[in-house]
Amino acid sequence: MTSASREAEVLRRAGVPFIAGVPGSGPSYELLDACVQSGIPFVPVSHEAAGVIMTGAAARQAGAVGAALSIKGPGVANLAGGIALARFENYPVITFAEAYAPGADPGLQHKRMPQDAMLASLAKGVFYRSPSVDIEHLSTLARAESPGPVHLNLVDGGALPTPAASTTSGCELAAIVDRVSAARRPVVICGSAATRLHGISVERAALSEFRVPVFSTAAAKGVIDERDPASAGVYTGAGAELAPERVILPVADLVIGIGLRNAEVLAARPFAAPYVSVDSLGPEHQAGFEPVLHHTGELAPAIAAIGERLPPAGWGLDDVARAHAAIARHLERADLLPAACYATLASVAGARLVTDSGNFTIVAEHVWRADAPAAFVGSSNGRFMGAAVPQAIGVALQNRTRPTILTTGDGGLPPFVAEIKTAVHERLPLLIVLMTDGYFGSMRAKVTECGYTDAGIRVTQPSWCAAMSALGCEAARVAGRAEFDAAVARWTPSTGPAFIEASMPADAYVAMVRPLRR
Numbered sequence: 001m002t003s004a005s006r007e008a009e010v011l012r013r014a015g016v017p018f019i020a021g022v023p024g025s026g027p028s029y030e031l032l033d034a035c036v037q038s039g040i041p042f043v044p045v046s047h048e049a050a051g052v053i054m055t056g057a058a059a060r061q062a063g064a065v066g067a068a069l070s071i072k073g074p075g076v077a078n079l080a081g082g083i084a085l086a087r088f089e090n091y092p093v094i095t096f097a098e099a100y101a102p103g104a105d106p107g108l109q110h111k112r113m114p115q116d117a118m119l120a121s122l123a124k125g126v127f128y129r130s131p132s133v134d135i136e137h138l139s140t141l142a143r144a145e146s147p148g149p150v151h152l153n154l155v156d157g158g159a160l161p162t163p164a165a166s167t168t169s170g171c172e173l174a175a176i177v178d179r180v181s182a183a184r185r186p187v188v189i190c191g192s193a194a195t196r197l198h199g200i201s202v203e204r205a206a207l208s209e210f211r212v213p214v215f216s217t218a219a220a221k222g223v224i225d226e227r228d229p230a231s232a233g234v235y236t237g238a239g240a241e242l243a244p245e246r247v248i249l250p251v252a253d254l255v256i257g258i259g260l261r262n263a264e265v266l267a268a269r270p271f272a273a274p275y276v277s278v279d280s281l282g283p284e285h286q287a288g289f290e291p292v293l294h295h296t297g298e299l300a301p302a303i304a305a306i307g308e309r310l311p312p313a314g315w316g317l318d319d320v321a322r323a324h325a326a327i328a329r330h331l332e333r334a335d336l337l338p339a340a341c342y343a344t345l346a347s348v349a350g351a352r353l354v355t356d357s358g359n360f361t362i363v364a365e366h367v368w369r370a371d372a373p374a375a376f377v378g379s380s381n382g383r384f385m386g387a388a389v390p391q392a393i394g395v396a397l398q399n400r401t402r403p404t405i406l407t408t409g410d411g412g413l414p415p416f417v418a419e420i421k422t423a424v425h426e427r428l429p430l431l432i433v434l435m436t437d438g439y440f441g442s443m444r445a446k447v448t449e450c451g452y453t454d455a456g457i458r459v460t461q462p463s464w465c466a467a468m469s470a471l472g473c474e475a476a477r478v479a480g481r482a483e484f485d486a487a488v489a490r491w492t493p494s495t496g497p498a499f500i501e502a503s504m505p506a507d508a509y510v511a512m513v514r515p516l517r518r
Contacts, residue, residue: 003154004027009038014064014065016040017055019040020044021069022045022051022069022078023071028071028154040067043422047078048075049079049390050389051079051082052082052086053390054419056068056149057392057398072100076119077113077118083119083151086149087149088382090147090148092149094139094151095152097115097154098155127150129154129156145281170296173278173305176278176295179276179292182254186256187213187249187254190215191257193280193299195373206303206304212230212314214228217234217236219380219381232244239517253273253274256306261281262289277294278302330512336503336505337512338407339512341435348405352402352405353368353376354377357379357383357412358412359510389416400428403431404430407435421471423496424472424496427496428496429496431500432500439457475500475501476498478501
């Protein structure tokens with residue numbers, strides 16, 4: 001077998017749903033051909049970063065590994081943005097690129113750049129083809145906690161050093177359990193590691209038995225069914241006065257972190273109550289939280305042991321309900337704002353929500369009730385504006401039987417808009433909702449407060465409807481709730497992508513998030 005055919009076979013066994021990217025005419029195309037011959041579809045993209053994001057989002061949904069490829073030089077430079085997104089969002093992806101071998105003739109200057117140095121700062125490891133580099137090892141490395149991208153240069157050579165995994169063990173689990181037993185008002189905060197457990201349905205069932213407030217990071221939405229009375233919503237460390245974290249955590253007497261890590265919140269600060277942590281990684285990921293106890297080990301037995309010692313009568317569920325009701329009252333004051341849109345979109349049976357970065361995302365994190373981790377996708381850690389278009393396409397490619405809804409804003413739609421051609425070509429069940437207020441809304445409040453010019457936040461582009469129609473999407477522009485509801489009702493997922501441009505009142509759009517996010 002050739003190197004490419006061996007790599008393709010490993011990717012097939014690893015469950016790679018498709019390989020995406022922009023190939024060249026050399027080793028990258030050989031890999032593409034080998035993948036197609038082995039039954040892995042190829043998805044062409046207009047920008048290399050989009051390929052990484054697409055396949056990473058699909059891999060996250062499938063519990064598999066993603067694969068993306070590019071040429072060397074500028075192709076790898078474009079790839080880097082997608083690799084950064086995959087690192088932020090814990091997407092297990094193997095990226096492949098053409099390269100010069102170590103020690104290659106310095107006279108070879110075509111597309112030459114120090115790509116190893118650039119990628120080593122982003123990926124979990126950078127490797128060359130060699131007898132000592134087993135691609136199955138790369139797949140395992142990509143999936144290992146914390147999951148992330150691994151890069152292989154498609155030329156013979158050596159391997160760059162891979163950072164050593166943490167070996168810190170922390171305290172015994174029994175010490176954590178003792179603190180839980182003594183608590184009367186404990187609160188649980190889950191990180192995304194709790195969504196990646198083996199036998200996840202079993203552990204999610206155990207978490208759903210907790211009768212105390214259970215928060216999640218935005219990256220872990222759906223770790224328990226968010227329609228459950230115990231689901232307190234998202235914890236960001238930056239909630240304002242209406243955010244449940246600001247209402248409930250001050251009256252807790254113990255905070256229990258399950259797979260909670262500082263990279264998944266906007267601000268890692270000490271809690272008012274004592275904080276204890278259980279995670280599969282060491283306490284270096286707890287910096288800022290200041291745990292009084294940290295246990296490093298498997299999460300499944302920790303979840304079971306903690307659940308057995310939580311107060312049997314529970315507490316705080318009425319507080320959770322009141323906090324959610326207060327947010328709903330605040331967000332439903334205008335005819336057409338994101339909360340109203342999400343209420344309508346939630347009626348689309350079986351829909352997964354993919355949301356970009358912006359004020360509409362802050363609202364989605366609070367009001368979209370994810371019944372499982374696959375029901376909500378976003379750049380929850382990196383807040384990578386523009387990522388949602390390729391994320392949504394990847395999610396829809398991975399599972400065409402469920403509708404995918406993409407919500408994006410004035411800044412998020414343009415970067416990868418060309419990739420929508422793929423959604424149209426594949427007739428994906430994708431509804432694209434542009435929530436537009438004519439500004440980069442998440443920046444507007446600060447710019448106005450400081451008295452700066454609005455030149456950097458005004459969006460002067462005309463409506464996107466004509467462009468979307470030209471791409472093959474049914475397109476509608478709406479300015480009220482009734483029009484929005486009618487546009488959603490007209491969409492039939494089996495017919496392929498559709499586009500709705502929802503015009504939001506700019507001042508109300510900014511004001512809606514002030515009580516939610518500091």
